[in-house]
Amino acid sequence: MLPENIPTVTVTARYLTPDGRPLSGSVTLRAPSVLTFPDSDVILGGPVVAALDATGAISVTVPATDAPGMDPDGWAYVVTEQLAGVTSNRSYAILLPAEHPDVDLADIAPTDPGKPNYVAVRGDSAYEVAVEQGFVGTVQQWLVSLVGATGATGATGAPGAKGATGATGATGATGTKGDPGTPGTNGTNGTDGAPGVVQSINGQSQAAVVLAATDVGAIPSTAAGAAGGVAQLDGTGKVPAAQLPASSGGGAVTSVNTKTGDVVLAAADVGASATGHTHTAAEVGAAASTHTHTAAQVGAIATTAKAAANGVASLDASTRIPAAQLPTTTPRNTWTPQALGFAAWSVDPAHVANPTGTPKAAVIQRLYMSGINITESTQVNRVVTFARGWAGSTAVPAARFYVGIYNESGSRVATSGLVSSVPEAGQLTGTAPGALTNHIGAVPIALTATATLAPGRYWAAFLMSAGAATDFYYMHVQNESPSAPANFYMGTTFQRAWCLNSQTSLPATVNQAVGEVGLDPAIMALAMV
Known part of the structure; x- marks a missing residue:
């Protein structure tokens, strides 16, 4: 919290999309890298970054740009907007004098090159100067005080000399009255201008601007799920089966082995022998007694050869050969630990x-x-x-x-x-x-x-x-x-x-x-x- 003797200004703003949804991002107010307040024994440094809250709003309190005793002085805040989804963010300078303790950026942010990009510091009015000099009273009373008292009536001056009588002029002939002219055509009414400080929005200049999705490079909300539009996503983030092409099966199985409905496959449906089907030894051309094969007879390695001399190496849980099965890597016939x-x-x-x-x-x-x-x-x-x-x-x-x-x-x-x-x-x-x-x-x-x-x-x-x-x-x-x-x-x-x-x-x-x-x-x- 800043010391009480440093005057501050609270800056607020709220950012929404054209359809009223809160934007996200941040607004940075950047002052000189270091501000010194000798009377408060405080040194301030770094920018102030205000993140937009869930409603798209910010509120941040910063030192006034005309704070007394501040070093340096005569500077302005540089405001930089970083808004998600906005392709062109603004950066502009503002003055925050102490006489305006609450400022909303919507009231001062520049919207066209012809508007100043700062809050001007207003000087004292003549009335305020009079109050500072000791005048007591309202503005109306001060205005009345400006009218002086009526002065005394001055003395009547001497009459001037009578001038000579001029000659009587001749009476002119009476002229004829002219015919009235043809009334002119009424002009057409002009187009109403845009109100307030906004001169145009996306190239439209009229009293009530209504933007469509195409005006802002967006897809109309009516295009979601519509023919020729865009696909929607369900609650799991997947495209619904109804919007999949017919070649994909619509997300559901229509038949299994030509069967529909509640399909139950039998062995014959998949070309298999029925459950419990057996052959005799004679049917397969084998001896009736149980026949046992060794690993060598089926082209395999016996499990007893694993990690055994003249066998095969085993692998540990990390798929590596244990050190005990590796050959000696140290020089032969030398001293080791x-x-x-x-x-x-x-x-x-x-x-x-x-x-x-x-x-x-x-x-x-x-x-x-x-x-x-x-x-x-x-x-x-x-x-x-x-x-x-x-x-x-x-x-x-x-x-x-x-x-x-x-x-x-x-x-x-x-x-x-x-x-x-x-x-x-x-x-x-x-x-x-x-x-x-x-x-x-x-x-x-x-x-x-x-x-x-x-x-x-x-x-x-x-x-x-x-x-x-x-x-x-x-x-x-x-x-x-x-x-x-x-x-x-x-x-x-x-x-x-x-x-x-x-x-x-x-x-x-x-x-x-x-x-x-x-x-x-x-x-x-x-x-x-």
Whole structure:
């Protein structure tokens, strides 16, 4: 709502079709892009769009074009009509002075080039000026006040001198009276002009214009369903059977197998054997005993061959061959995540230079993200971190963790929730004493549910949300900030090694464009245990 000290004008209008039906659409009143009212501490911007309601009407209140203190001033509204079904919409300028607080567009919209396309701002009348100067009274009293009092009678002037007597003229002869002329023919009455401001409608200029359908390029309503007219539609939006051509059958079946009325067909009517008709073995030249054929004898494949060795591949519910029936696509005789008990990993740890010097400790509330590529549908229920010196939650009870998985768009697809108990690293049976004693190895943290990962690129996520700065040491890919070798790509951006700081839990979404890439990325894997 505008401040009360800004004068406004309410603009109304109603738009109908020639037969009285409401039009639909909108009317836009466009002022300068920005109006400033310093006295009201208000800045107004943008056009005002008024949509026609169910009756075809609008009503909108806008600042007057002569509002005091407004910057800029001396402008006019541009009115643009956008009416559905009207081929030529108007655009014209109007002034809306505060002295006319209610304006109907029907009273001011231009209809011909000779009419001004704005509401003129009327100046004060002489009476209004007199009132402003202190006069009190009605218009009639003011008019009377304009007549001054009768002045005093002036002195009588001296008589003028008597003029000379003129000569008497001669008497003229009396003329004869002429014959009367022939009366003229009465002229014909002219055609009545159109009333009001409308000069013509669709080329017709007369007092009472009546437009027919052809005058407005329309089809007469009497043409609906009439010969030579147009087809109608029923309540379902279909053409009624009565208006279909005879060749279409009129929408109804006239006969079935030459039968009419309530037709019931028997086997003989359609060239079939009667119900219950049987043949003996002798009649068909076969043995009397039951004969059984194998799949091979009828040129078919046995159902037992489906998904069997030397058989045929089956298709899953999505019409694709399951991964288990595909040939091995990885290079032969090389190390894979599956060869070491994982479902996928961010990098082969054997290809990473062993970090030297002081071990790297996980930073509290830093979310580590490691990229993992999934090439076939894969189920996982663990995120695994390669730790260096993690003795377990029994030794470090204050530490709290989160792990999860994010897809390439940054949406979280799996999470562990808050975890307070994480097993110590390097304690699998058969682990060498050095790794066993120093707690070096895989630290699996369970997800809340098994996740099925479709082919695509993902990030494994690891977060230590609480604990001390030296509680959890991890194995990492050494990185020269900010040149992370893992972040080597073309085409679609995918950073395989990055992180987010100041995270107390796993966010629902992440954005690699705002992440930090100048840190040593953790070595992580996914597993199905």
